[in-house]
Amino acid sequence: MDLNKLLKPRKMAVVGASEKPSTMGGDLLHNIKLWGRMEDVYMVNPKYDTIFGEKCYHSISDIPEDIDTVVICTSKKAVPGLLREAASKGCKGAVVYASGYGETRDEEGKRAQAELTALCHELDMALMGPNCGGFNNYIDRVCSFAFIIEDRNFRGNIGFVSQSGQLCQSLMENTTRFSYMMSVGNCSTVYVEDYMDFLVDDPDTKVVAVYVEGIKDPSKFISTLQKAARKRKPVVILKVGASEKASALASSHTGSMAGADKAFDAIAKKFGVIRVKDLEELHAISTVLSTLPELPAKPTFSAMAFSGGEGVVCADSAFYNGINFPDFESETRDALQAMLPYYATANNPLDMTFTMSYDSDVFAKALRTVMDDPNIGMCLLCFTILQKNIAPDVITMIEGIEKVARQGKAKPMAFVPLMENTRERALAERLAAVGVPILPPTHYAFSTLRHLADFIQYNADEKDLDLPVATKGQTVGAGTPVALTERVSKEKLGKYGMVRCVSL
């Protein structure tokens, strides 16, 4: 199946369109009108002749031209007929919000999902869902996400695929910027790994970020990771199911089988996948990879702090995460010492004292001195941006950073606060504009930098990227849902935790 018609439709139909708020059809239209390509959307509802003063069609068949994608806001019962009707208009993509399918614990739901899947294969229809929230394509202004979210500029380069709509909404309320944001639900027909493959190929996506409860097509998953590793496109995965409790819950959430956690870890290591433990970590590393103009040449860090206390806490947090602050070269030390008051010491981490914060030229000079040290790969600014009082220092620092960025040949930089720090969104956006992300508080900051360090040290050329995925008596990859089982993966895990072969 080709996902281009689903995710990049020229024309789209919304069935169940309405003016009513707090309905799927009403909230979706609200979103489309806000930022989507409304001119390429056909509204369909047998109850209305017009919606918001624009023509509403009574059926899909009434639409005067072919459509690429249909968004179905109705309940489960109407879905099969609507899919057939859409297919007759050349439609190859569908978004189905309705629930009551494979996520239920009864046979009826599972049968309904099997029938839906069979129908989609018959119609060659790439279906997102069921039991999903839809997607937003911020590159082409295609909106099919049915939940109301705040109005801000979301366009960026992170492609996010999620089996949870609530996780999408949580990221959208933060500062994350997306190329695509997809709430994909049960993945009856198109799997998480298919969306990932699309995003690895997509030139507008710099970072592929994923929340997944279960992989259904290991062969496609592996080939996607191979491709990403060879392209050096970062893949960040929050794959749950480390615990039995989570596995059980995932099964009743999207009907997924969480599979073997250790096998997943080994696969992540082999292909340089960044496996994160929660959503905050996914957000942080994705934002860093999305924001930095280029990655550090080596995983060594400098830290500059305005407050000794902040520097000390960061030094310990870095230590807990294996992040290394090498000593400065003697030339660097001498240059910094000349800028510091007599009582201060040019260590790394560096307690800058007040002398470096009152003038952006002085701060820029100090930052450039640290940055030019050959031992340093990336520069951290350990500072909690407070709203009151310290504002002049923050502005001085940001102006200094902008000056250094404008000079060119800047090494990567990031802010590390001790407490949550994105309330000042205008400052965060000003920093992002010169390629400087603000990280979450210290534990998350340094676990994120650990992921970054591991990613830049991963070299696909040194790895054997072959991983035969065998099955018992059948070839996987033709849409048969399977999971990496614990028993098999333990048998097949090679020494050093490397997966050599995964049977299913």
Add this chain to the structure above:
Amino acid sequence: MDLNKLLKPRKMAVVGASEKPSTMGGDLLHNIKLWGRMEDVYMVNPKYDTIFGEKCYHSISDIPEDIDTVVICTSKKAVPGLLREAASKGCKGAVVYASGYGETRDEEGKRAQAELTALCHELDMALMGPNCGGFNNYIDRVCSFAFIIEDRNFRGNIGFVSQSGQLCQSLMENTTRFSYMMSVGNCSTVYVEDYMDFLVDDPDTKVVAVYVEGIKDPSKFISTLQKAARKRKPVVILKVGASEKASALASSHTGSMAGADKAFDAIAKKFGVIRVKDLEELHAISTVLSTLPELPAKPTFSAMAFSGGEGVVCADSAFYNGINFPDFESETRDALQAMLPYYATANNPLDMTFTMSYDSDVFAKALRTVMDDPNIGMCLLCFTILQKNIAPDVITMIEGIEKVARQGKAKPMAFVPLMENTRERALAERLAAVGVPILPPTHYAFSTLRHLADFIQYNADEKDLDLPVATKGQTVGAGTPVALTERVSKEKLGKYGMVRCVSL
């Protein structure tokens, strides 16, 4: 030295008082006028006859009555003379902001600090600082903190002692509520452990929270911890210096010797001290201990999630931190199952589905059902409070929680979000009013609950709380700064990581 005159003065003098913003004397007066007992403050400055229309004295000696505490906003040079002058007015407490003392790397600074210390002992003067930010006593409305912070209700029951002023400001910008907030700097005369001892005794303080770079009087420290353990008053300590880099930086920040990290860990374990790794964790566990009306009877948790995805992520985060979600009793399961749609399962964690979120009575009934399960010690609500769209659900849930709280016999509850969640301060305060804290995102949430579980399982009665603190040739405790050294602590650490004796 008695800290009561320093921290609970009847009358206080501010030397260097001024109307000028961005000066220590000016910003301090701004703060005092905002919420302090201005009527008990004497302003002193030889340059002015009035400040803000009120009388300014030209010298301490001119003040018509005795004072308990003097806050010195001048530079280092004037300090000794001012302390002698204050002593002649019966003053027994002083706050000195000036820097250039023991935190410098030159002999002059260290000599100045030794002289200052000797003078304070001569005058029996409890001095906070030097190189400090001052303190706020929110119980008696005494303000000596010289940095501008936002205007909100800070009064609560957390006593915070910090060797970093910036860390104080960071907590103050968050939702932390204090009995006392102290930026104590170099601790030349009064040590961190002395302030801790005051807070352990203080009836207005429920939680003692500490940022410390070095312990100077182990004997006092140990006796304070013994007292706290016997009273079951929680002590939360962020003690830096796990890494060499942090130790070196602490030395140049406040002149502290970080001491042996492993010995500190063993002492924390012996006395039930909650040792945290960073400021966010300190904030989180302090807030939980401060907000919960009572502690859980046992360290077993239930989780209720509106979104399956959030429940799954929380289940794994809990697993990583050893937090246990026991199965519900069959009566609980049956009662919950009757409230759920046919396709959902009454697991713990519980995916509530939409059926439990539309009506606060229904939600309250579900919460009470879970709460009454005998296997459960504390109820978690795994939910990221979003600002848009989900607001009705949030309000429903909060109303349900309020109903359960009003019924009485409620077990402890907390919110666990997947991303930072205190932007909605009005909601956070509404929940805090019924004893329900909002935790930071999952890693911090579950490491905080781990600390809580450990704290409630700690039983001082089962521990030998004696810990002889011996010295080589001298008795420690008379103001001689010493640190627990790695060599000695390793020698003296008993089996099972218990400290039996610490020599110095």
